[in-house]
Amino acid sequence: xxxxxxxxxxxxxxxxxxxxxxxxxxxxxxxxxxxxxxxxxxxxxxxxxxxxxxxxxxxxxxxxxxxxxxxxxxxxxxxxxxxxxxxxxxxxxxxxxxxxxxxxxxxxxxxxxxxxxxxxxxxxxxxxxxxxxxxxxxxxxxxxxxxxxxxxxxxxxxxxxxxxxxxxxxxxxxxxxxxxxxxxxxxxxxxxxxxxxxxxxxxxxxxxxxxxxxxxxxxxxxxxxxxxxxxxxxxxxxxxxxxxxxxxxxxxxxxxxxxxxxxxxxxxxxxxxxxxxxxxxxxxxxxxxxxxx
Amino acid sequence: xxxxxxxxxxxxxxxxxxxxxxxxxxxxxxxxxxxxxxxxxxxxxxxxxxxxxxxxxxxxxxxxxxxxxxxxxxxxxxxxxxxxxxxxxxxxxxxxxxxxxxxxxxxxxxxxxxxxxxxxxxxxxxxxxxxxxxxxxxxxxxxxxxxxxxxxxxxxxxxxxxxxxxxxxxxxxxxxxxxxxxxxxxxxxxxxxxxxxxxxxx
Numbered sequence: 241x242x243x244x245x246x247x248x249x250x251x252x253x254x255x256x257x258x259x260x261x262x263x264x265x266x267x268x269x270x271x272x273x274x275x276x277x278x279x280x281x282x283x284x285x286x287x288x289x290x291x292x293x294x295x296x297x298x299x300x301x302x303x304x305x306x307x308x309x310x311x312x313x314x315x316x317x318x319x320x321x322x323x324x325x326x327x328x329x330x331x332x333x334x335x336x337x338x339x340x341x342x343x344x345x346x347x348x349x350x351x352x353x354x355x356x357x358x359x360x361x362x363x364x365x366x367x368x369x370x371x372x373x374x375x376x377x378x379x380x381x382x383x384x385x386x387x388x389x390x391x392x393x394x395x396x397x398x399x400x401x402x403x404x405x406x407x408x409x410x411x412x413x414x415x416x417x418x419x420x421x422x423x424x425x426x427x428x429x430x431x432x433x434x435x436x437x438x439x440x441x442x443x444x445x446x447x448x449x450x451x452x453x454x455x456x457x458x459x460x461x462x463x464x465x466x467x468x469x470x471x472x473x474x475x476x477x478x479x480x481x482x483x484x485x486x487x488x489x490x491x492x493x494x495x496x497x498x499x500x501x502x503x504x505x506x507x508x509x510x511x512x513x514x515x516x517x518x519x520x521x522x523x524x525x526x527x528x529x530x531x532x533x
Numbered sequence: 534x535x536x537x538x539x540x541x542x543x544x545x546x547x548x549x550x551x552x553x554x555x556x557x558x559x560x561x562x563x564x565x566x567x568x569x570x571x572x573x574x575x576x577x578x579x580x581x582x583x584x585x586x587x588x589x590x591x592x593x594x595x596x597x598x599x600x601x602x603x604x605x606x607x608x609x610x611x612x613x614x615x616x617x618x619x620x621x622x623x624x625x626x627x628x629x630x631x632x633x634x635x636x637x638x639x640x641x642x643x644x645x646x647x648x649x650x651x652x653x654x655x656x657x658x659x660x661x662x663x664x665x666x667x668x669x670x671x672x673x674x675x676x677x678x679x680x681x682x683x684x685x686x687x688x689x690x691x692x693x694x695x696x697x698x699x700x701x702x703x704x705x706x707x708x709x710x711x712x713x714x715x716x717x718x719x720x721x722x723x724x725x726x727x728x729x730x731x732x733x734x735x
Contacts, residue, residue: 262582265570267720268650367714377654378695379714422537422545476649476658478572478579480543502574502651510540533541 243392244308245296245358248342250384253299255373255448256362257355259292261380264368265501269379271481272372273497275448275520276353279317283357286314286334288397293361294371296384298354300523302345303384305356307337311392312359312399318351318521319409334399350409351521360393375448376498410518413439413527416494416511418484420532423506426474427486428459435484435508435530440492444524448498450485451519453528457490458508473504482511484530494519536590543581544589551648551660554578555725560596573649573724575658610644610729611722613692615683617732619703621671625685628668636704639666640730645690647726655694655712657722662688674700681706683730690730692722705730 247254257280260273274280274297281291296303302320307313314334315322322329323344329335337343345354364371364381373380384390420432440455464472479485479502483495487505494511496519511519512533522528534557535547548554558573561580566589569582583589617637626633645659652658668685675698678684682693684701691701694712711721722728 262569264654264719265572265581266650266724267654268652268656269654271570368719379654419538419540422539475575475577476651477545477574477577478570478581478649480539480579480581482540500651501572502649507539510543512541 242308243311243360243394245305245362245390245392246308247303247305247384247386247388247390249304249344250386250388251298251301251303251345254303254384255297255375256294256364256381256384256390257297257372258294258370260372260497261368261370261374265478268377268501269368270374270376270498270501272370272374272380274355274372275497276317276355276517278517279353279520280355280357282332283314283316283355284361286316286332286400287312287357287359288395288399289357289359289361290396293357293393293396294364295358296356296362298345298348298356300352301347302354303356304342304344305390307339307341307343308389308392309339311337312395313337313343314357315345315354316357317353317355318348320348320354321346352523353520358392359395359399363391363393374498376500410521413529414515414518414522416515416519416528416530417533418509418511418530420509421507423474424508426461426464426506427508428461431458431508434458435492436532439527439529442522442524442526442528446522446524448496450496450499451494451522451528453492453494455491458486458492459490474506476502476504479503479507480510482513482516483507484509484511496520534593536593538586539579539581542583542586543579544583544586544593546578546580546593547576548578549576551575551646555646555648557593557596558725561593566592575648575660608727610727613683613707613709613722613728613730614733615641615705615707615730616735617705618735619683619705621684621702622704625668625702625704629666637732639663640690640704641732645728645730647722647724647728648689649724650720650722652691653694653697654714655720655722656691657711657720657726657728659690659722659728660688662690668702670700671702674698678703679706681708681711683707
């Protein structure tokens, strides 16, 4: 018996995530970390971990793992069926696995990303102070594959005593509060109003790098148009989590945790940190709007 | 200096050029400014994860970093031993309207500055070649560029720390390790570093 989780079916995209590796952006290393940080924290609390322990983050389709020893787990985030040894068990509660039990997190009923925490945390080696998979640069462990054996740490504390954790389904359309700027002068005068008065639709191109949106274009300022009517890029500058960056297409991208650390497209607004967890649960076709902070 | 708040807890400071931005960046690092991330850009320094943005702004207003063109006297460049046998050397020579030997002479004849890192961990964007020697990117990026490849794009010289797709014009290669996350510091050519490319035999 070993404290491991063996991946039987990794699902469409399951990664190891903790609170990421902020502090390395100057070297081109994305911060990474769980996209729905509140859900990952809750999963850790349910199994008695410290809040920064590494968990598994699934994408729409869930994950199946086999426990190498008796251990406590919990699933939070996007609500999904949870099966232990073939029997449906509770979502959002601490669950006891026996050695050899198969745990399956099924396809999400709503939302995108479910979080599977295990008492002791997923104990893959740290890279630059974090166990997170960074899908942009490949820093940290790879996206999970069938057959991967993940070490699990020793439990730090007792599982939570509560019976059921509150499950909050995000509102539709989701409202993202923004601070306008820093580059509103690179846009046509009406661009902030367009952003704040329109409804955008989540594109299927969205991923951990960014939430790509379809909807009214945010036009560049006249001074950014080159003679051939292409747009002039900014000299590259540092980018923040939640930046609403507008590439040449004019349709906005909200930067999520694996975003590039620098970029040459201007940022029209920045989404409040408190609203980014909701972005993690938006599916292609879901609608969002923006409101001033 | 121009100050632009970025969201609730970040501040973008815009200056006139690469040398001024590097000087401001060095000052921020030396003084240990309370920010989670300090990111050098081509004309900017971003302070991210700042508790009190107005207080940081007043502090930075009081700094007087060296103006563009002024370098610390004792600064020694990091040398990058390079074999100049890249597949795009001829194309760069044509773009610069000179010979491949001259491309090597020009590229090794100037001290460059890492204006910022991006694209990949430890990937340096080095500036400092004479104005006008810009190089367009490849129309179709290569699907794989080998680690250590030295390339040109726009006004920049870059070095690929790891294998990746890439559209830079490749002029040479180095065996210098640019990125090792297990090492302190992990990047060889960190932002603000002075760099000189040195020709070595293949």
